[in-house]
Amino acid sequence: MRGHMKRMLQAALGLVFLIPALIVKDTYISLALYILALLSSGGTVLLSALRNLFSGEIFDENLLMALAAAGAFCIGEYPEAVSVMLLYQIGETFQAYAVGRSRKSIQSLMDIRPDHANIESDGEIIEVDPADVHPGDVFIVKMGERIPLDGRIIKGETSIDVSALTGESVPRDVKEGDEVLSGSINLTGMIRAEAIKEFEDSTASKILDLVENAASKKAKSEYFITSFARWYTPTVVISALLLAALPPIFLPGAVFSDWLYRALTFLVISCPCALVISVPLSYFAGLGRASRFGILIKGSNYLDALSKINSVVFDKTGTLTKGVFKVQSVHAETLSDAEILTYAAHAENFSRHPIAEAIQKAAEGFIDVSRISSVSELPGLGVFAVVDGHEVACGNHRLLESQNLPMPEFAQSQTTVFVLIDGKYEGAITLADVVKPEAALSIQKLRALGVKRLAMLTGDKKEVGQRVARDLNLDEAATELLPGDKVSEFERLIEGAPKKTKTAFVGDGMNDAPVLARADVGIAMGSLGSDAAIEAADVVIMTDELTRIPEAIELSKATNRIVVQNIVFSLFVKFLVLALSAFGFASMWAAVFADVGVCVIAILNAMRLLKRNE
Amino acid sequence: MKKTLLLNGLCCAHCAAKIERAVGKLDGVVSTNLNFMTAKLSIEAMEAKMESVLAEAEKIIKKVERDIEIKRI
Numbered sequence: 123m124r125g126h127m128k129r130m131l132q133a134a135l136g137l138v139f140l141i142p143a144l145i146v147k148d149t150y151i152s153l154a155l156y157i158l159a160l161l162s163s164g165g166t167v168l169l170s171a172l173r174n175l176f177s178g179e180i181f182d183e184n185l186l187m188a189l190a191a192a193g194a195f196c197i198g199e200y201p202e203a204v205s206v207m208l209l210y211q212i213g214e215t216f217q218a219y220a221v222g223r224s225r226k227s228i229q230s231l232m233d234i235r236p237d238h239a240n241i242e243s244d245g246e247i248i249e250v251d252p253a254d255v256h257p258g259d260v261f262i263v264k265m266g267e268r269i270p271l272d273g274r275i276i277k278g279e280t281s282i283d284v285s286a287l288t289g290e291s292v293p294r295d296v297k298e299g300d301e302v303l304s305g306s307i308n309l310t311g312m313i314r315a316e317a318i319k320e321f322e323d324s325t326a327s328k329i330l331d332l333v334e335n336a337a338s339k340k341a342k343s344e345y346f347i348t349s350f351a352r353w354y355t356p357t358v359v360i361s362a363l364l365l366a367a368l369p370p371i372f373l374p375g376a377v378f379s380d381w382l383y384r385a386l387t388f389l390v391i392s393c394p395c396a397l398v399i400s401v402p403l404s405y406f407a408g409l410g411r412a413s414r415f416g417i418l419i420k421g422s423n424y425l426d427a428l429s430k431i432n433s434v435v436f437d438k439t440g441t442l443t444k445g446v447f448k449v450q451s452v453h454a455e456t457l458s459d460a461e462i463l464t465y466a467a468h469a470e471n472f473s474r475h476p477i478a479e480a481i482q483k484a485a486e487g488f489i490d491v492s493r494i495s496s497v498s499e500l501p502g503l504g505v506f507a508v509v510d511g512h513e514v515a516c517g518n519h520r521l522l523e524s525q526n527l528p529m530p531e532f533a534q535s536q537t538t539v540f541v542l543i544d545g546k547y548e549g550a551i552t553l554a555d556v557v558k559p560e561a562a563l564s565i566q567k568l569r570a571l572g573v574k575r576l577a578m579l580t581g582d583k584k585e586v587g588q589r590v591a592r593d594l595n596l597d598e599a600a601t602e603l604l605p606g607d608k609v610s611e612f613e614r615l616i617e618g619a620p621k622k623t624k625t626a627f628v629g630d631g632m633n634d635a636p637v638l639a640r641a642d643v644g645i646a647m648g649s650l651g652s653d654a655a656i657e658a659a660d661v662v663i664m665t666d667e668l669t670r671i672p673e674a675i676e677l678s679k680a681t682n683r684i685v686v687q688n689i690v691f692s693l694f695v696k697f698l699v700l701a702l703s704a705f706g707f708a709s710m711w712a713a714v715f716a717d718v719g720v721c722v723i724a725i726l727n728a729m730r731l732l733k734r735n736e
Numbered sequence: 737m738k739k740t741l742l743l744n745g746l747c748c749a750h751c752a753a754k755i756e757r758a759v760g761k762l763d764g765v766v767s768t769n770l771n772f773m774t775a776k777l778s779i780e781a782m783e784a785k786m787e788s789v790l791a792e793a794e795k796i797i798k799k800v801e802r803d804i805e806i807k808r809i
Contacts, residue, residue, distance in 0.1 A: 170802065173802075177799055179800075183748070183750065224773075225773055225774075225775070228773060229774070334771060334774050334776065335769075335771075335778075338769040338771070338778075348753055351750065351753070393750065394750060395748065395749060395750050398749040398750045398753060399749035399772070402749070402772055402773070403772075403773065406772075406773040
């Protein structure tokens with residue numbers, strides 16, 4: 123802030139001398155006042171211009187402004203000279219203020235860094251630096267405080283607000299034994315937790331690190347702007363020189379001071395600041411906004427690529443589906459459906475396999491452990507148990523084959539558990555992985571956003587995979603893939619996609635690393651806190667919600683729109699004012715506007731991204 | 737190894753680009769990145785040269801924009 127105050131003070135002082143200078147009739151006094159006004163408003167600019175000149179910085183903004191003012195002064199345009207300095211100082215102040223504000227608002231979006239941790243020492247609660255708390259240490263989080271490190275609750279229960287991490291606004295209830303992530307806010311009660319990670323490896327630190335470093339992977343338009351800026355200033359300065367020198371020599375009747383004035387106006391417009399600032403700022407605002415939605419994007423280039431996505435390939439299990447099996451139907455031969463289910467649930471009672479757990483869940487409340495007398499595993503086939511004195515075997519199609527029993531028709535296309543009682547086929551239970559409720563809507567939205575090709579990869583059986591693909595209205599499904607086939611299959615699916623478009627792969631991050639890396643944009647789902655996903659993916663969706671993908675694409679499109687607006691607008695105004703001043707139609711005031719005014723407008727435009735509602 | 741400098745008062749994007757470029761050319765520097773929004777300059781350099789690189793970098797920053805307050809973090 124001190125810098126802003128100094129500039130404003132200088133501008134005010136300049137104004138104090140400028141006003142009487144305009145009024146006073148005596149030429150010498152007014153000239154003296156003009157000089158005072160110029161020096162007081164632009165003295166520091168002149169000084170740094172001189173300093174930079176001696177250190178070889180010829181295309182320095184200060185130097186160009188100082189030259190413009192000094193030149194205008196020399197040709198007798200005193201008020202112009204002073205006001206260029208005045209407006210420049212005011213404009214710079216505005217610009218610095220706008221940059222400061224946007225820095226703050228972007229950072230407040232990402233304000234998840236915990237500043238302290240409470241620990242107990244000699245019966246008293248003291249505040250320490252979270253970096254001094256290590257895994258295994260116990261820390262205390264009071265009501266309303268931010269959780270400093272990833273930990274496991276050892277005492278107390280509470281609701282925590284995880285919205286800063288995931289964008290999910292409904293508080294999460296947690297109790298003893300649950301894990302809590304740093305950066306979330308403890309809402310209702312005091313908890314004691316044991317740290318499970320170092321501060322720097324905790325979620326909050328990781329996310330911040332990721333978002334802050336995201337700016338280092340620049341988008342194409344950022345490179346365009348920086349390289350553009352490098353030749354823009356020298357070109358404008360050289361044209362200014364030519365403008366001052368050539369016409370008075372070659373044009374009959376040309377007045378040197380007129381052309382010099384035009385050349386000086388060129389110098390004022392020659393700073394590329396508006397461009398250099400507004401493009402990275404727009405991307406940064408977009409990245410900040412996305413992180414608030416629970417979408418971590420690892421670079422401006424990926425934010426840019428998201429808007430150009432033409433094909434999206436999904437992994438099935440855990441991404442399109444919940445990865446949790448649910449009993450679909452029971453087929454009984456002689457007994458009732460309920461009896462088959464309870465027999466199976468008893469036999470499977472001690473198994474932790476996802477399919478066994480689904481059957482247990484379906485029979486919840488009807489399981490009586492005392493009915494089970496002997497349990498054994500049938501490797502590769504299923505389980506065997508004695509229930510109520512009956513020998514019950516539950517297992518897959520290989521169990522049927524081992525008994526030389528035929529496979530029923532309905533079992534072809536579904537995940538099925540067969541139930542044999544006393545060696546006789548008695549029935550079967552079919553299960554399915556549940557499709558996420560928002561999957562269909564998200565896919566519809568992706569199509570509406572212009573994604574042309576939507577496909578799916580899975581290791582599952584053909585019939586199972588194709589049914590999910592049909593239900594979700596996907597274009598294609600590649601099924602029965604071994605983990606190693608996924609990359610080549612992904613390549614086949616995206617073959618023929620138009621060159622300028624991008625492809626995305628959406629996976630759960632744990633086992634899809636090679637495909638995530640192969641895709642232009644690898645999107646990992648529901649992987650908050652998973653190191654593997656954060657490593658391999660370009661975009662990490664911290665909640666499990668598929669709807670975040672169309673949201674990310676929308677945000678990316680909005681960011682790109684603003685980037686294009688800023689580039690077109692600043693270039694248009696600059697070239698317009700350059701053209702006008704070359705023909706003598708633009709004053710230095712217009713030039714100052716083209717410099718700093720445009721810059722402030724571009725910054726404000728970029729800030730609109732932060733206001734986008736959820 | 738990697739070190740980060742916080743450049744308090746950095747408010748000219750063009751200067752930021754200049755600083756980034758100049759520091760990148762220093763002897764021993766592997767990579768540099770100046771994040772204009774967070775005003776953080778991260779420098780990756782060979783361990784043996786780190787101190788001299790940091791000292792040189794501070795000089796460059798002071799030369800480009802005198803009012804910047806530099807903090808090592």
